[in-house]
Amino acid sequence: MKAxxxxxxxxxxxxxxxxxxxxxxxxxxxxxxxxxxQGKLIEVELHTADAEAAHDQVKAMCDKLLANPVIENYSIELSA
Amino acid sequence: MKAxxxxxxxxxxxxxxxxxxxxxxxxxxxxxxxxxxQGKLIEVELHTADAEAAHDQVKAMCDKLLANPVIENYSIELSA
Structure with missing residues (x-):
């Protein structure tokens, strides 16, 4: 699965x-x-097939590392 | 129109x-x-309503400034 x-x-x-x-x-x-x-585009390969778990995991990645929630917004797209 | x-x-x-x-x-x-x-995401506002002309213009922008065709690929999405 790719995010x-x-x-x-x-x-x-x-x-x-x-x-x-x-x-x-x-x-x-x-x-x-x-x-x-200008923004950033990050593609992460995930070794899981569970879309809901993947979304939660990617959201945690964004909050902890990939985005600065004070000044940045993010959106997540998952594809198989 | 937004690219x-x-x-x-x-x-x-x-x-x-x-x-x-x-x-x-x-x-x-x-x-x-x-x-x-990791890649770049660039949003450009264009003062035109002609989608074909806008696409050609954005392609020229990519080739001249926004992407390095030697090492980078790009894709363009237009929305009203």
Whole structure:
């Protein structure tokens, strides 16, 4: 089973990386570019077939290590 | 229109960040963790309603700035 975790800064938290990308895109001549946010994407392979247990385990991983709940939100997708 | 871009290291390219996460998860006591890969997730707001034009524009952004095609793959998702 594979878990795909999206970690994003919460709305309102300054995202300097995203702003740098936005500036570079405009500098390269791309028009019509609005706000840009950069986050992390983490893929974890799990040796279990129980989706519910896997979700609980991945949630614990996010809370303990993968995301900073003060400034970041995360979402979890599981696939077989 | 919003574009969500996933950028991942190609298979076979060493991913030290992913390995560090995998090691930390095992150290924290999570069992059954296999390989871990870390990528980037970039959300770009586009001021256009034409999905085809938006896709072409985002592809050009990836090739020019957002991904390194030598070592990275990317995928693009568009949403209204």
């Amino acid at each position: 795909r975790i999206h970690v994003f800064l919460k709305d309102g938290v300054l995202d300097p990386q995203g702003e740098a990308i936005s500036g570079s895109l405009k500098h390269l001549g791309f028009e019509g570019v609005g706000s840009v946010r | 969500r871009i996933h950028v991942f290291l190609k298979d076979g390219v060493l991913d030290p960040q992913g390995e560090a996460i995998s090691g930390s998860l095992k150290h924290l006591g999570f069992e059954g963790v296999g390989s871990v890969r």
